[in-house]
Amino acid sequence: NAGVTQTPKFQVLKTGQSMTLQCAQDMNHEYMSWYRQDPGMGLRLIHYSVGAGITDQGEVPNGYNVSRSTTEDFPLRLLSAAPSQTSVYFCASSYRDRQGYYGYTFGSGTRLTVV
Amino acid sequence: AQSVTQLGSHVSVSEGALVLLRCNYSSSVPPYLFWYVQYPNQGLQLLLKYTTGATLVKGINGFEAEFKKSETSFHLTKPSAHMSDAAEYFCAVRKSSGANSKLTFGKGITLSVRP
Numbered sequence: 001n002a003g004v005t006q007t008p009k010f011q012v013l014k015t016g017q018s019m020t021l022q023c024a025q026d027m028n029h030e031y032m033s034w035y036r037q038d039p040g041m042g043l044r045l046i047h048y049s050v051g052a053g054i055t056d057q058g059e060v061p062n063g064y065n066v067s068r069s070t071t072e073d074f075p076l077r078l079l080s081a082a083p084s085q086t087s088v089y090f091c092a093s094s095y096r097d098r099q100g101y102y103g104y105t106f107g108s109g110t111r112l113t114v115v
Numbered sequence: 116a117q118s119v120t121q122l123g124s125h126v127s128v129s130e131g132a133l134v135l136l137r138c139n140y141s142s143s144v145p146p147y148l149f150w151y152v153q154y155p156n157q158g159l160q161l162l163l164k165y166t167t168g169a170t171l172v173k174g175i176n177g178f179e180a181e182f183k184k185s186e187t188s189f190h191l192t193k194p195s196a197h198m199s200d201a202a203e204y205f206c207a208v209r210k211s212s213g214a215n216s217k218l219t220f221g222k223g224i225t226l227s228v229r230p
Contacts, residue, residue: 042220106158
């Protein structure tokens with residue numbers, strides 16, 4: 001099992017450029033989410049999806065778009081990159097275990113720098 | 116809103132010493148609580164989780180945590196620190212087992228282990 005795969009691992013963008021961070025999981029998990037990690041801030045939820053065709057905003061959604069056309073993929077789009085979006089981005093997928101509780105599997109992250 | 120507080124941003128212990136990382140949650144109902152570890156340049160790995168039942172939860176790598184409702188705490192401990200424990204540790208809370216319940220992280224604590 002590949003688990004949760006994020007690409008690219010590193011990216012440098014110029015202010016105003018757009019790009020898509022890819023996230024794919026092969027575990028048939030219904031729930032997927034995007035977080036950003038900044039020093040001293042922990043991880044903050046950007047967007048999440050409870051299934052194909054369903055997305056919702058998290059804590060810090062501004063400047064980001066998501067879509068969920070398939071169960072496997074959950075791309076994160078930066079519409080017009082800003083230096084404030086310099087961060088490490090993590091994608092996670094979630095499963096419901098036998099007791100009915102959710103466990104999370106995280107990708108290895110994308111380190112984004114906006115100059 | 117659900118939240119967790121991790122006091123301090125950095126803890127330093129000697130190898131072989133007790134590790135204690137503090138986490139307090141705000142909740143009017145017993146939540147689901149998690150501890151994650153992040154090694155340098157890696158994603159997040161689940162150490163342990165509390166859902167229901169036994170309040171003392173054992174995790175991987177010799178870590179354990181005790182859920183204390185009266186203190187709204189979920190502190191992480193390890194009797195004897197090892198050099199390989201040096202990492203960043205995150206406490207996280209989820210309000211319920213429902214699909215729309217979000218995983219909220221604390222700001223993280225960096226653990227250093229001195230030889």
